[in-house]
Amino acid sequence: MVKIKKNIAISDSGFVFDPGSGDSYSLNPSGLEIVQMIKLGKDFSAILEAVTEKYEVDSDSFERYYYDFIATLAQLHLTEPDGKD
Amino acid sequence: MTKLAFERPIIQRINAGLPSKYGMSHRLEPLSHIDGTPIKDLIGEFGSPLFVLSESTIRKTYKEAHRAFSSRYPNVQFAWSYKTNYLNAVCNVFHQEGAWAEVVSGFEYDKAIANGVPGELILFNGPDKSTEDLQKAIRNNSLIHIDHFDELYEIIHLSKEMTERPKVAIRVNMDTGIYPKWDRFGFNYENGEAWDALNRIMANKNLDLMGLHTHIGTYMMSVDAYRIAAGKLADLAIKLERKHGHVLKYIDMGGGFASKNTLRGAYYPGTDTAPSFDDFAEAITSVLMSSDIKPDHLPMLILETGRAMIDDAGYLVGTVIANKRLADGRRATILDAGVNLLFTAFWYEHDVRPVQPVSDQTEDTTLYGPLCMNIDVIRGNVMFPLLKKGDQYVIKRVGAYNNTQWMQFITLRPNVVMLDSKGNPHLIRKREVLETINSQEVMPEHLKQFKL
Ligand SMILES: Cc1ncc(COP(=O)(O)O)c(C=O)c1O
Numbered sequence: 001m002v003k004i005k006k007n008i009a010i011s012d013s014g015f016v017f018d019p020g021s022g023d024s025y026s027l028n029p030s031g032l033e034i035v036q037m038i039k040l041g042k043d044f045s046a047i048l049e050a051v052t053e054k055y056e057v058d059s060d061s062f063e064r065y066y067y068d069f070i071a072t073l074a075q076l077h078l079t080e081p082d083g084k085d
Numbered sequence: 086m087t088k089l090a091f092e093r094p095i096i097q098r099i100n101a102g103l104p105s106k107y108g109m110s111h112r113l114e115p116l117s118h119i120d121g122t123p124i125k126d127l128i129g130e131f132g133s134p135l136f137v138l139s140e141s142t143i144r145k146t147y148k149e150a151h152r153a154f155s156s157r158y159p160n161v162q163f164a165w166s167y168k169t170n171y172l173n174a175v176c177n178v179f180h181q182e183g184a185w186a187e188v189v190s191g192f193e194y195d196k197a198i199a200n201g202v203p204g205e206l207i208l209f210n211g212p213d214k215s216t217e218d219l220q221k222a223i224r225n226n227s228l229i230h231i232d233h234f235d236e237l238y239e240i241i242h243l244s245k246e247m248t249e250r251p252k253v254a255i256r257v258n259m260d261t262g263i264y265p266k267w268d269r270f271g272f273n274y275e276n277g278e279a280w281d282a283l284n285r286i287m288a289n290k291n292l293d294l295m296g297l298h299t300h301i302g303t304y305m306m307s308v309d310a311y312r313i314a315a316g317k318l319a320d321l322a323i324k325l326e327r328k329h330g331h332v333l334k335y336i337d338m339g340g341g342f343a344s345k346n347t348l349r350g351a352y353y354p355g356t357d358t359a360p361s362f363d364d365f366a367e368a369i370t371s372v373l374m375s376s377d378i379k380p381d382h383l384p385m386l387i388l389e390t391g392r393a394m395i396d397d398a399g400y401l402v403g404t405v406i407a408n409k410r411l412a413d414g415r416r417a418t419i420l421d422a423g424v425n426l427l428f429t430a431f432w433y434e435h436d437v438r439p440v441q442p443v444s445d446q447t448e449d450t451t452l453y454g455p456l457c458m459n460i461d462v463i464r465g466n467v468m469f470p471l472l473k474k475g476d477q478y479v480i481k482r483v484g485a486y487n488n489t490q491w492m493q494f495i496t497l498r499p500n501v502v503m504l505d506s507k508g509n510p511h512l513i514r515k516r517e518v519l520e521t522i523n524s525q526e527v528m529p530e531h532l533k534q535f536k537l
Binding site: 055056 | 087088089090091092093094095096097098099408410414444446471473474
């Protein structure tokens with residue numbers, strides 16, 4: 001399961017601060033929602049269920065966006081390196 | 086219960102420090118309709134991608150340009166530069182507005198004739214006129230703009246064999262203070278070549294010298310260059326009257342006005358930097374009006390405005406094929422139209438917009454076409470909203486040169502529609518099919534069969 005690094009600060013408006021690198025980022029609303037679910041320990045299937053229930057998106061499309069998003073978080077070193085889904 | 090619209094999740098680095106070159110908050114407004122017609126419906130009916138031309142924008146732009154000149158000068162005539170967009174429907178809108186035709190090849194000449202333009206209202210420019218082209222133009226009393234001495238002597242030769250008198254002008258090139266100098270076409274002003282050519286024409290009893298022509302460059306952002314050019318042509322006109330008592334019918338200032346597109350690498354958007362028709366008109370007409378040409382001998386002022394006349398009227402609409410993440414983390418969005426259809430992507434940073442409403446969120450994106458080639462970039466590094474596969478986009482200001490310089494490469498060229506003044510679409514060029522291409526090919530007998 002993907003884990004967001006513990007020291008990463010995430011505000012309710014989607015502002016992200018990485019004290020390790022000093023970099024800050026912004027999440028769009030859907031990105032923020034997903035990150036918050038990941039922080040609550042939800043896995044992909046739970047997130048998929050929550051998102052497809054609320055939003056107009058099919059599961060195939062969501063799966064693609066989700067993994068692309070997770071890959072970006074990893075590229076930015078915001079997730080734990082051993083986090084596997 | 087209806088569900089909420091979903092947007093791809095993204096995260097991006099917040100860059101402290103310098104704002105991007107267009108400032109921090111750069112929002113791309115979606116464009117959902119053209120002339121009141123939903124782009125979604127146009128794609129639904131005519132396919133994707135699709136060129137859309139707005140008849141009302143063409144007419145509005147033409148009227149604007151015409152008014153700018155005719156409110157300052159007594160005798161103004163526009164000629165539609167066929168190479169800029171020679172789809173017949175486009176040409177005919179200009180002809181309905183009163184424009185003559187400006188052509189640079191036998192093919193374009195024949196197209197103008199086939200559209201019904203009277204021969205004597207066709208300006209024949211360019212270095213490449215075959216003997217047959219010249220004979221045809223002479224027979225039809227067309228206005229032949231001579232490019233070089235070989236052409237002048239061929240016309241003199243033809244005039245001895247034919248009954249019609251060739252109606253000619255010369256193209257003049259000159260230093261207008263801009264770089265690069267266009268000295269490839271026509272006769273040079275500064276070194277006396279143009280004056281020499283005019284004297285040879287005047288010495289010949291078979292030719293009618295009608296006017297002077299110049300085309301000083303394209304996408305010109307300097308009105309001063311036009312002021313200088315108009316001054317030099319006026320000088321030649323005055324010298325002709327002084328020495329030969331010859332009064333010219335017209336001075337043709339060519340085309341070249343910048344359109345509102347943004348050049349690649351330009352710091353400011355073209356909408357802010359392109360001079361208006363009024364600016365160009367003021368520069369040109371004030372020089373002619375204040376020259377030593379006698380008021381009752383003021384020649385007709387001809388303009389061959391191309392890109393500035395049609396760019397705004399053209400749109401290329403289409404569909405997102407896919408999204409990718411580049412190795413450095415940037416977003417790559419693949420569109421269904423590439424540089425094969427949008428030749429001007431090599432020159433311009435085109436204004437690309439989403440068709441459907443999107444959120445404020447943007448991401449550093451490169452927009453690629455569908456060709457299997459590295460050069461197929463529609464827009465590099467643009468802060469672009471998140472479009473998903475199947476979403477639609479629209480590229481603005483593509484009316485000039487794309488429908489003439491597009492390539493049949495890897496894919497076939499799509500439908501072109503024109504929206505009439507009520508916004509109703511009319512198909513004006515059918516999409517190509519395999520047969521369009523194959524019908525031009527011939528298979529040698531011995532290559533017809535193969536076994537694999
Ligand atoms: C002789 C001549 N006239 C007019 C034009 C139209 O120029 P533009 O599109 O820059 O207005 C051209 C374009 O190259 C040209 O060569």
